Amino acid sequence: MTEYVGKANVFQSWIKERILLGLSLKGYLRSLWKPFNIVAGIIILIGLPFIIMRYTQGLGAVTHASNDQPWSLFLNWGLFTGVPLAATGYIMASAVYLFGQKDYHPMVRPAVLTGFIGYLFAVIFLLVDLGRPWRLPYPMISSFGTASVLFLVAWHVALYLSTQFVEFCPAVFEWLGANRFRRWAIGVTVGATIFGVILSTLHQSALGALFLLAPGKLHPLWYSEFLPLFFFVSSIFAGLSVIIAESTITSRFLKHRYSSQYLARLPGLTLGLGKAASFVLFTYFGLKIVGLAHGYHWNLLNTPYGYWFLVELFGFVLLPSFLFAFGVRNRSVGLIRFTAFFTIIGLAVNRFNVSLIALNWQLPHRVFFYWKEVIMVITIITIEILVYRWIVNRLPVYREHPVYREVDFEEDLLTKKAMV
Amino acid sequence: MKISRRKFFKIAGVAGGGSILGKVKSALGVEQFTGWPDRVGVLTDLTRCVGCRSCEAACNEINKLPQPKIPFEDQSVLEKERRADADYYTYVNRYPDPKNKGQWIFRKIQCNHCDEPACASACLVKALRKTPEGPVIWNEKVCIGCRYCMTACPFYVPAYEYSNAFSPNVVKCTMCYDARTSQGKVPACVEACPMEVMTFGKRRDLIQAARKRIMDHPDRYVDHIYGENEVGGTCWLYISGVPFEKLGFPTDVGTKPYPEFTRGFLSMVPAVLVVWPALLGGFYLFTKNRERMADEEEEIIPEEKEE
Numbered sequence: 001m002t003e004y005v006g007k008a009n010v011f012q013s014w015i016k017e018r019i020l021l022g023l024s025l026k027g028y029l030r031s032l033w034k035p036f037n038i039v040a041g042i043i044i045l046i047g048l049p050f051i052i053m054r055y056t057q058g059l060g061a062v063t064h065a066s067n068d069q070p071w072s073l074f075l076n077w078g079l080f081t082g083v084p085l086a087a088t089g090y091i092m093a094s095a096v097y098l099f100g101q102k103d104y105h106p107m108v109r110p111a112v113l114t115g116f117i118g119y120l121f122a123v124i125f126l127l128v129d130l131g132r133p134w135r136l137p138y139p140m141i142s143s144f145g146t147a148s149v150l151f152l153v154a155w156h157v158a159l160y161l162s163t164q165f166v167e168f169c170p171a172v173f174e175w176l177g178a179n180r181f182r183r184w185a186i187g188v189t190v191g192a193t194i195f196g197v198i199l200s201t202l203h204q205s206a207l208g209a210l211f212l213l214a215p216g217k218l219h220p221l222w223y224s225e226f227l228p229l230f231f232f233v234s235s236i237f238a239g240l241s242v243i244i245a246e247s248t249i250t251s252r253f254l255k256h257r258y259s260s261q262y263l264a265r266l267p268g269l270t271l272g273l274g275k276a277a278s279f280v281l282f283t284y285f286g287l288k289i290v291g292l293a294h295g296y297h298w299n300l301l302n303t304p305y306g307y308w309f310l311v312e313l314f315g316f317v318l319l320p321s322f323l324f325a326f327g328v329r330n331r332s333v334g335l336i337r338f339t340a341f342f343t344i345i346g347l348a349v350n351r352f353n354v355s356l357i358a359l360n361w362q363l364p365h366r367v368f369f370y371w372k373e374v375i376m377v378i379t380i381i382t383i384e385i386l387v388y389r390w391i392v393n394r395l396p397v398y399r400e401h402p403v404y405r406e407v408d409f410e411e412d413l414l415t416k417k418a419m420v
Numbered sequence: 421m422k423i424s425r426r427k428f429f430k431i432a433g434v435a436g437g438g439s440i441l442g443k444v445k446s447a448l449g450v451e452q453f454t455g456w457p458d459r460v461g462v463l464t465d466l467t468r469c470v471g472c473r474s475c476e477a478a479c480n481e482i483n484k485l486p487q488p489k490i491p492f493e494d495q496s497v498l499e500k501e502r503r504a505d506a507d508y509y510t511y512v513n514r515y516p517d518p519k520n521k522g523q524w525i526f527r528k529i530q531c532n533h534c535d536e537p538a539c540a541s542a543c544l545v546k547a548l549r550k551t552p553e554g555p556v557i558w559n560e561k562v563c564i565g566c567r568y569c570m571t572a573c574p575f576y577v578p579a580y581e582y583s584n585a586f587s588p589n590v591v592k593c594t595m596c597y598d599a600r601t602s603q604g605k606v607p608a609c610v611e612a613c614p615m616e617v618m619t620f621g622k623r624r625d626l627i628q629a630a631r632k633r634i635m636d637h638p639d640r641y642v643d644h645i646y647g648e649n650e651v652g653g654t655c656w657l658y659i660s661g662v663p664f665e666k667l668g669f670p671t672d673v674g675t676k677p678y679p680e681f682t683r684g685f686l687s688m689v690p691a692v693l694v695v696w697p698a699l700l701g702g703f704y705l706f707t708k709n710r711e712r713m714a715d716e717e718e719e720i721i722p723e724e725k726e727e
Contacts, residue, residue: 012484060582065504067579070567098700100707131565131588135545143545144563149682150568151544170640198696202689209685213538213572216672229686334547359571 004215018175018394040382047379050372054128062271063129064370068363071355074373078125078380080207083157083353085344086118087239088246089164090200093193106262108398109171110250111243113388116164120155121384128376134203149209156203163196174401175394182404211354219358221300221309224291227354233284235245238347240277244340250392257392259399267333274336277343278324285317305361313354316346455535458599459554459665461647462610463630464528466667467640468617471498471512471526478612479510479530482599501668504529506579509593510609513665525660527667528617530593530609531556531577532647533655538678539578540567547590553602554623554655555595563590572617574651574673595655623655630659652677 020028050062059065071080090109095101127133139145139154166188173182208231211218224230251258251266258266292298300306320343324412327335356368392398472641477492479485486507490497498514504509505511510530517523518687531555540548540556547563550556558578581588596607619626627648634641646664647654651673658664665671 055585058581058583058585058588059495065567065580065582068576070570070580094700098704098707100711131567131584131590132563132586135562135564138562138564139544143547145546146546147541147679147686148544148568149685150542150566152686154544194697194700197700198693200695202692206685209682210568210571211684212680212681213542213568214574215674215681216574216670217571220578225684228588228688346485 007275016188021393032359040386043382046380047375047382050376051128051379054376055061059129059131062372062376063309064367064373065129067253069356069360070365071359072373073352073356073369075125075129076352076355077377078129079122080355081348082118082122082125084204084238084347084351086115086122086236087200087204087235088112088118088241088243089115089167090193090196091236091239092243093167093189094197097190097193100177103265104272106259106265106398106400107243107247107269109168110246111239111289112164113171113391113397114160114242114246115239116168116221117384117388117391119161119164121380122157123161124380128380131413149206149213153206153210155201156199156206159294160196160199160203162197163192167192167196171395171397174396174404190355200235201232204235205229208354211359212360217360217362218310218354219300219305221292221296222295222354222358224295226287226291226294229287230284230291233280233287234347234350237280237284238278240273240280241343241347244273244277245344248337248340250398254389254392254398257398262398268337270333271328271331274324274339275328277340278321278328281317281321281324281343285313285321288313288317305358308353308357312346312349314394316343316349320346423484453655455623456550456552456554457624459535459552459556459623460595460621461626461657462535462595462607463619463621463626463657463659465619465633466525466527466658466660469512469526469528470522470615471495471514472614472652473497473512474612474614475528475618476508476512477511478509478608479593482596482608483509485509498524498526502590503580504531504577506589506591509591513668518662518666525662525667527658527669528609530656530673531595532575532650533593533595533617534651534678535655536651536677536679537652538572538574538651541679541682542572543567544568548609551597551602551647553597555597555601556592556625557597558590558592560587560589565590572678574670574678584674585618623657630657651675652680 006313014025016022018196021031023031027189054062056228063072063074065074088111092104093106094109096104110395123136126136130136136154137158139151140158145151166185169185170182170189174187175177205228208227208229211223211227212225247266247270251263254264320339323335323339327333327339360366473492473495480488480492488507498512501513502511510526510528512526514524514526517525527577533550533554535550537548537550537556540546540550542548542561544566545562545564546555547559547561548569549559565580566580567580567590569590570576570580572598578592580590595601596605599605600607606620610620619629627645630645630648634643634645640661641659642661642663644659644664646658646660646669647656652675658669660667
């Protein structure tokens, strides 16, 4: 009996420490009563009924997806915008582990987590949007449409989701105190990173390649043989911008989870990321110009769609590229952070143009923005933020776990001694 | 060299699926599929169509589609230009006759049953496929409802049951594959037409027939068989008295088979799978070596100072 009580106590204290942030259940629930949570709760209460409606009355009841425009705003955000914004993981992991940018090491975990959650929620968007969501694994297990670009996307998103989970595993095992598993997970870091970059290169570009199959439908200014390249390169600056934006928000609102050293180094790291983003944006601008010249549709620039194309190209690509460069030169972290948010909007504008606005541009009477879809998108983003916050409040993401920092240190010493 | 449809897809698909498993069998893009030899099709002569909608009624009956609110005899539905829908696979639209003012030209529309369908190459579960007989058909058992086929189709043909929560079908004309054409029978709409607008037969015979009709009556037809070369060829063919763009036909679809638009990208995939690990692994080793050398230097320099 006493043994049983003892075990129950261990379990209770485990829950208390790891799940309830060291508070009692009552205290924890009370601590949730904060304006942010209340607002988030209201958003979810409003949005959930619409998501449920999808499963009772069909997609037509909650989206403007139609026979002519089968992919509506909901999917355009969830898949075509969500996936490039979740490119954070492969960018940071490859910069640190493959290219030796050790200074950015503290940014890897938040970036991998952002990427993992981004992909996880891309799948959740799909589960709402697909007609028969339980068949999502079909392309992986039973029915192989190997000639389809979407087949490649499905495989790679599934594999990459798993890869990112493996990449994030060290944090999970540190949280659980599973030392041996943690060492195994750390052991595969470099392999997982390389695998992740391969998968990301292919499916980020494959999302663009999907539209290669719609040459008559996509406006000629956006349709280009370089679409896969555009999508891949833009995922890089999108990922960089999300890392900046994410650290901007969390270093303010989740400051207590940051280590003081990381917090002190953050402005410098932000400048570095801004520099990279500026460079990639400028490269992307050059690519777009090459694509424009290659397509040879200069005459179309002097049409309403042409003006919109120029707004995208100069307002949301070249301008942020200069703003980033300007911010780096003047060492203005604030400007870099502002531009990161601006670039995220620019990326969304591009994806919406390709997958919604410039697609089926010849059809009359199209409605793009349907309030129910906007509500569902906001609801899912809110849940996404809550999940993210739940994890970073518990797992060692922004700071190294105090125990394991020492373990690493000792291991480092041992290997160094062995080498000498 | 005879290449089966399956083999064709296999070749094109080596990039997508095969590469994941690491099996790269042959160079891509060198083999060409020119269509099943004995595929059937329908030749539609638009100069004969009077817009009676008998074809729509026949299609509705054989496919057991819901009864429309406006009966098929009612011509008022023609006032609005329609597109294929979950409730009807074929439909007639009318366009003003450019030659005779006040007159209409009618156009019967349905799936064109491409020789190399964009929808089938878009489908990630092979729910859509081109049968050797000619019709392009959809398999309810594997479709996941992603609707990429609808985005891919240059003719805006596939429709979707948006009000169905759990088993929405992708619907389109099947050329009556299950009920009729697979048994050598004529599609329902072809049989029902009182004006003999449509001729059912082997596609190669239909092309000959269409050519002959155009040659015999050069004043009556424009010299073009729509579907002979469009998107690489379709099984449903049209001849008309007025240029096709005047009848709402998409004339910017080109003559390239749609699967080829993504073949280039897919063929790049194996290369990335091979080159990237080598390149990135190289960078990693390079970085690691640089760090080791830096560490060693750090250790050597203080010793030198001590001396």
